[in-house]
Ligand SMILES: Nc1nc2c(c(=O)[nH]1)N(C=O)[C@@H](CNc1ccc(C(=O)N[C@@H](CCC(=O)O)C(=O)O)cc1)CN2
């Protein structure tokens with residue numbers, strides 16, 4: 741990719757981030773909860789069908805899909821919930837096995853994160869059953885746009901390097917409202933591709 745193309749993509753990404761943030765913020769609190777309930781229901785069905793005994797997810801902030809019903813469903817079922825703790829100095833994430841709301845504490849960016857004195861760290865070399873990730877926008881081809889930290893791109897790149905040759909990487913699935921579905925996102929080579937996404941209409945595999 742040339743320098744000019746790279747700069748052009750970053751400018752388009754910035755514009756899309758602003759537009760998608762505005763669209764998501766425009767949902768009323770009631771509508772957000774209603775849609776989040778449906779999205780979590782589809783995610784639970786998908787995890788149950790996939791037989792995932794563990795999965796990575798996120799604790800919502802800003803106007804993201806509220807994952808609370810999904811996390812509570814998993815805790816009731818004995819499915820292991822793995823949540824990220826951001827390290828802004830090098831934009832990396834550590835993951836922890838979290839058994840309930842009491843194991844979270846306020847962290848970077850105002851996001852509630854696992855409290856290392858309460859939750860156990862999830863071993864880096866152990867792949868989860870599935871990875872559910874937040875985002876500002878998704879497309880039908882596995883594209884995803886985040887807040888621009890590159891946190892998940894970096895994590896997924898590391899995971900791919902650690903997965904033994906011949907083994908499959910766990911499914912990587914975006915979680916979002918239908919209104920976050922874009923035509924085709926401008927992507928750079930480092931952007932991780934998703935296997936699918938879940939919105940209030942259900943699960944969709946990437947084309
Ligand atoms: N709920 C949730 N947890 C998550 C993520 C997420 O997207 N959602 N992350 C997924 O990555 C990581 C945190 N990543 C973040 C990256 C950037 C910003 C942020 O506030 N960015 C500024 C712009 C900063 C800049 O331009 O330098 C902003 O959006 O205003 C917040 C979180 C880990 N945990």
Ligand SMILES: Nc1ncnc2c1ncn2[C@@H]1O[C@H](COP(=O)(O)OP(=O)(O)OP(=O)(O)O)[C@@H](O)[C@H]1O
Nearest residue numbers: 884885886887888889890891892893894897930931
């Ligand atoms: N694997 C990687 N190694 C090193 N730097 C990376 C990697 N992936 C992304 N980056 C850097 O991170 C920055 C942000 O990337 P990008 O705009 O794609 O973030 P994002 O996917 O929107 O954010 P997030 O994953 O935090 O939600 C870029 O400057 C990029 O160069």
